[in-house]
Amino acid sequence: MKTIDCRDMPCPRPVLETRKQLLASPENSLTVLVSNDIAQANITRLANKQGFSVAATVTDNEITLIIKPSTQAIVAPDSPFGAAATTGGDTIVYISSSSMGAGSDELGEVLMRNFIFTLAQTEDYPTSILFVNSGVKLTCDQSTVLEPLQLLADNGVTICSCGLCLEFFNLQDQLKVGQISNMLETVEAMQQAGRIIQP
Template sequence: MKEIDCRGFSYLRIIREIKKYFNSIGEGEAIIIVSSELGRSNVIRYATHKGYRLDQDEEENSFSIKVEKRGCLEVIEEEYIFSILVACDKIGGGDETLGEILISEYFEALNECEKLPKEILFISSGVKLLHKDSNCLEHIRMLYQKGVAILINDTSLDYYNLRENITFGEISNMYDMVITMKKSEKLVKL
């Protein structure tokens, strides 16, 4: 049985390690070791979502979670089309630095999802995330390379004088963006 020691890892790295192992095998099991309650709950949430069997033990300063993958347990999810509307260059209305960290973590985590949005629409100050100095730019570029359409509002780009900075995606007017949003079965607004 494989042991995956994730003590001290961030939640995204824990999920990456688990996905890497279980995507490389057809069936099998592993013991995942984490050092925090948050890490434990993230492993449980991920494994439950995938339909894997779980068994867990708590030790001093660590948690061991036995995860078992059997082909017949995989959860089949209903397909739906969703889009993301990004209207701000940070998440939340509080501390600006925290908001910038959170939006960067959001796009990093979105890259780890199996179901990606059909498109991401950037309007207002959200277009700043596509600037060459943005902490989010590479995460957004990775989504684009995975086939996610990136639509960038032309009026917002002109307002922030960022049109020359755009190296990928499609510059779009508000009318076309509204049509795209109406076609989406689900719209997530940031």
């Protein structure tokens, strides 16, 4: 039985690593080590949704999860809300800020980084990602998400950064991934989209 140690991994890495192993070897049992209740709950929910059973053993600062396949294990990309609705047209991710949500900017930057990292780990890639306003900072030099964005681009995702926004932040010479776009292209992409995701 394979064991993966996710104790020192920040969210959402434990669930992503577990998902990767379950998809790669759905017929095998898996042991996952985590250090907190949130990781335990996320992994348990993922495994149960795909038809696996999970047994947990809690010791001092460690939770051991034993994940076992069942005859009804579902080996398919998962959706946190059950079966994804099918829609016609492209899927567009629209990022209008370098952080996610309102409240703490520091937390928002961590959440946005985790969102992009997680998006790059899924197999259901969007057609394109549109960056506007301070969101363009994520595609430029010194960004902490250049690697997952490049992975997305390498897998056929079109990465577009608003040219006016790059000029406003004086970043037009610092673009590292994707292409410069304009508002007409942004509007047309959104009009033709079957689904728009805005984190």
